[in-house]
Amino acid sequence: MRTPQCPQRVMLKEIEKKTKAPVIVALPENAVELSSQIMAFSPFFCVTLPYDTLELRIVVKRALEKVEHYRLSSQKTEAPQSFCGIVGNSSSMRSLFQLIRQIADDDISTVLIRGESGTGKELVARAIHTSSSRKSKNFVPVNCAAIPDDLLESELFGYAKGAFTGANQSKQGRIQYADGGTLFLDEIGDMKPNLQAKLLRVLQEKEFEPVGGLKPTPVDTRVLAATHCDLEELVSKGQFREDLYYRLSVIPVQIPPLKKRRGDIPLLIRQFKTVYSTERGREPFSFSDQALESLLRYRWKGNVRELENLIQHMSILHSGKTVSTSDLPEKYREEKNLCPREELVHSLQESDLAVPSEPQLQETGYMDDLDLTEQEIDLKDVLDQFETKLILKALQTTGGNKKEAARLLKLKRTTLLEKIKKKKLSPNDW
CATH class of the missing domain: 3.40.50.300 (P-loop containing nucleotide triphosphate hydrolases)
Structure with missing residues (x-):
């Protein structure tokens, strides 16, 4: 960040006045003092050079999550994964x-x-x-x-x-x-x-x-x-x-029919599990990786209503903590009712992990009075938290398919498995 014609602090104030969207600034590793100055202005977030794609995505995600946090806390609106009771986070929804x-x-x-x-x-x-x-x-x-x-x-x-x-x-x-x-x-x-x-x-x-x-x-x-x-x-x-x-x-x-937004299936499953498990006073059950894959590949001619009926069915008849493929009704296991795996991979769009466009950023309702100087931020801890959230998002999008999640995150599968183990994440988390 070089500003030979304008003092840095003046320039930062001008940017702060003219935008409500988050601003990410790339700085050299030794620019600690400058980083502190920048972070004192509400729209700014910093990333250290040189950075890899994952690090940048985490910082971007952090900026957007911070924006969303203040929007939700101030306006008490719904979570971004639903709108007026309609669950979905795919691009089509x-x-x-x-x-x-x-x-x-x-x-x-x-x-x-x-x-x-x-x-x-x-x-x-x-x-x-x-x-x-x-x-x-x-x-x-x-x-x-x-x-x-x-x-x-x-x-x-x-x-x-x-x-x-x-x-x-x-x-x-x-x-x-x-x-x-x-x-x-x-x-x-x-x-x-x-x-x-x-x-x-x-x-x-x-x-x-x-x-x-x-x-x-x-x-x-x-x-x-x-x-x-x-x-x-x-x-x-x-x-x-x-x-x-x-x-x-x-x-x-x-x-859109459910088969055109398969990335929303894990969100819908979680929603219906919570509803019907709470009704019956039991802990929500989880699905094995194989069972989740079957549900993601199923053609869902009855759409969301059919998925809700299945979760209600399982909450009544399944007493265990984990639903395996063999526990599913037969039609959800029959290959003739499932789409090819290649079609599933294609339908789980990377856009579900995409950064919102500028108009979407402007709609987040970023608060003018947000002042990061009033908060202490442990950057290492924050980055770790958002790395975890990004990993969980990828696993939710792919229905727990670790190979595909690693591809979306541009990681080796073994690296992703190590991170999951280190963070002590389990299928119940996604």
């Missing part, structure tokens, strides 16, 4: 979380959520609602496939007194109940054409008529819809209104 935040800021436009069965479409809809200005009002879910056709109309729109035999008093429909809030229409592709026309009026005119009613009722409801069907194909077959399709899909959201 981080992109989804960012899209949800953007959608929530505009609480008027309709949203069409697409995804296979079991991917968590209602969770995404709830996340949009709870992140929006409508969060204090009702979130009203309606499964269009679960309610018989002859009842769905009155469930959605309500009915007036005397609308039909037995209608002795009027009844509020779910659309009106969602006034000021959010209406979530799951499996919208199953809605019949006559109801599609009535829903279109709600979206266009912001009003509806109850069954048997004569007077339109104004309503301020944001509509979120979801489907696992190909709506474009239904439109081409005349089974779904084209005008309604375009009204619904103002903002399309695609949820």
Whole structure:
């Protein structure tokens, strides 16, 4: 760090004023005094020259963890591995979380959520609602496939007194109940054409008529819809209104299937193990390396819901501390249901260990009042801690596959094994 035209302290102050992102400075090994000066400024972290890739990644990780720590402690937001109850840390899920935040800021436009069965479409809809200005009002879910056709109309729109035999008093429909809030229409592709026309009026005119009613009722409801069907194909077959399709899909959201984000499987397993073990008052069980590999290679046609069901199943029927491959139900062991190992390795992207881009750094909410001069930092201890965290992250990403974890960390497998042994890490830790 050479600044012949500007005193170092002045330059550091100027940088501190103009950025909230962490700044990493590379210094020669003998620059102890300069290192102390730099560390007195809140955005700065130091790395000693010459450094290898792993050392730099650890320091970067330390800077980002420090940023995240202050964001969480000050704003009491969720851990970075989940968002509004949705668990995931893969690049595709981080992109989804960012899209949800953007959608929530505009609480008027309709949203069409697409995804296979079991991917968590209602969770995404709830996340949009709870992140929006409508969060204090009702979130009203309606499964269009679960309610018989002859009842769905009155469930959605309500009915007036005397609308039909037995209608002795009027009844509020779910659309009106969602006034000021959010209406979530799951499996919208199953809605019949006559109801599609009535829903279109709600979206266009912001009003509806109850069954048997004569007077339109104004309503301020944001509509979120979801489907696992190909709506474009239904439109081409005349089974779904084209005008309604375009009204619904103002903002399309695609949820990735579990097989496309295998790196999130260990996080989901940990989440479900904790939930169901706590319910039953037992210690969470762990999976052997081989069992974890089977779960990572499994094709998960039922997506997250199927994984949750499996963990619940194991928490009830498995009494031991470790689940081996032989303990898994047969279909999770059959080779025909598992993807090739090469496909697994390819799907566990290195991006899961990547450093966030500059926009992501700016979103971390780094605190202006962070002052490292108020804390004593044992650099050796901090680096050791973050090396441990990085190793655990690699093992979580690869489902405990040490060979692949070593590859992600650019270490020899034997070196990684030595570090795991030295740090006394066990499968329970990842």
